[in-house]
Amino acid sequence: MKKIGFVTLLASACFSVSAYADFKVLIGVDPADMQSKNLATLVSPTPGISSALGTQVSLRQTADLTDAMRATRTQENDMVVGPAHVAASAISHHYQLLARQKQNAEFVLVARADIGAPQQMSGTRLYLTQQDSVRAYLAKAMIEESGLTLKSFKTVIYGKTSGAGLLALSANLADVTVAGKEEAEAWMKANPKLAKIIKVTQPVPAGLAIMVKKSMGDAEKKKILRWAVSADAENAGLGKMQQGTLADESLYRYIATLGILTPPTIPGVTTVDTPMVQKLIASGMTPVDTRSQKEFDQEHIPGAIHAPYIEKSLKDRDFDAKLDDYSAISRLPKDKAVIFYCNGPECWKSYKAVIVAKQAGIQKIYWYREGMPDWRENKMPVEAK
Template identity: 55%
Template sequence: MKFARAAGFCCALLLPLTAAAEFKILLGFDPADDSGKQDMAFGVAAAPSLSAALGTKVSLNQTTNLTDAMRASRTQENDAIIAPPHVTASAVSHNYQLIARDPKNASYVLVARKEIARIEDIAGKRLYLTQQDSVRAYLAKGLLTEAGFSSKSFKQTVYGKTSGAGLFALASNLADVTVAEQAEAQTWISSHPGVAAILKTSRPVPEGMALMVRKNLAEGDRKKLLKWITSFDTNSSGIGKLQLTTAADEEQYRYIASLGILTPASLSGVQRVTASEVVKLMANGAVAVDTRTPKEYQLAHITGSINAPYVERSLKDRDFDSALDDFSAITALPKDKPTIFFCNGPECWKSYKASKIALANGMKQVYWFRGGEPEWQEQSRPVAGTGSSK
């Protein structure tokens, strides 16, 4: 799929339509996965009919930054999201409804060089993953977490940009462990006998793209989208591959969500609090600190909270390297006031890291609202911001 065709799709969707309202769609694709790139083709043929079917202006944001797509899956700033499985899993967990998906499934595996006979033996070895926000890296980290490993368990972790480079790295003795799609790995192992073996396998999970809509989307718009989807030839490429979903499909995505790189359940020296406890603390003078980006804060935030964003470059890991991040907004906060840190829920590491840094910097009373903005909004508690009325 050529980028020019994808750009043409975006332009077609952005043409002004007759209705005044704007329908916002986020399209995220995985640049580390060839099939993800091919899925960019889904809307080329469908673009003219999409705007006509909805009868309104459509604003499409296309991104290869799946970290940003994961963030957007929790903020509900888009009416619909079309994205790979781990973004879908996050959205389904945060007030989006799954309505269509690519019907193909696949399992993912951890593959290790032949000298490593057991999963326990990968400690201290060299790990190769696709880029940090890719679906393969996401699932690999989930499998590694299940097996009790963190980033510090490995001698070296390299993030590449292509899905096949990990197996090449094994063959070249540049890495000891990598992740691959199961069928791909089995084919490769057969053609490279004696080089590597599969150590751990995920259960089958969805492949390709899926379509989600906000749960509070108007029923009329939902029906128009469903009619639009089912009007395409299911044998064609792109959007034609998406099929209407069932409860069993949603359960598969919830399994992916369970593999997610969630923050720890607790943080030593810091009190974890719920939304109702945040209300009481703020009523008694505690400061609620939103560690998300200024854009997210402007869109919607806990009423009365302040924004102290920072640039996050370190890994999403309890053993993160704080030297890679800019915590100046956190360390500048008063140390003598009770302070509550929050961000985008259990999958978001910013408030966890901020809480840890604040405690280490001498802050006396640190609270961590792990559920964050998603929990707050799911309980219909007061929010402020440009998108707070949606």
């Protein structure tokens, strides 16, 4: 029988002709893992989640995992399917882990043989999969654990597949790369004395996971879970997944502590919480929303002005602002106190806006790091455009 890729099958299984369905599903696909064994294949198609729930489903699939994580913070989908760091973001924003593919994996930094310790990576050439992939995300975390940043490297090269990094080591086009541990060990066995593993993650979930809103009814959750884990004809299930457990959630929460979060503070800037933002607004201070136009139109803090920070730079404290469009920030009055916010600790737009606003000479800046998710969680009033 013809094999069908997991993501392709899930997409076809979820698709509905109705553009006005109530049940929204987002599938985040990691481009670096498209050909990986971590994306299971199924031998026969199954009826979709639409049949399982008895309702029509609206599906959106994206390879932009930065956008997928943004969507978990805005909670605009009833169900999110994605790799480990998307799942970690969803679990941090009121989604429940329902099911996941069964395997765990360890990821490693592989370095040229003469690099003796992680700290010696400084000044070398780094190959990563694309910026929003799982591998690049975990590599960045391992680099920061070693006391380095991406700016510590002579060059950083981004590609689309994990295996290309190992090939780059073979061809002396890179000195350090990231790979799955099993993949790296097999490659080093075939290429003895060329490189070695210098940093390893703890085991993390591989493949995809299914998250649903915590507010979803128990009956609907059971239907989706039965569809996800069962492959028998009676239940017409997807199969190849297992029910998520509390132990699984702890693995995803570990991932959430790695490269997702912005620094907790910014030197010379006051970080404020929701009650303080209320008081500052009541005193006449202006909240500045740095998110996208779509997000601002959907909901924002009452009285906020929209000054989007359009980022192309890395989500890193050493980001290169020259790559970004922060013209809206530059036009803000320099003599008025402002409160910058975006989509919480995982969103770097307000962090970057604060940095460039300081450099532009804005005199009094507050940073609402918890941002819109915390405002929403505290049931504060919102406006829509």
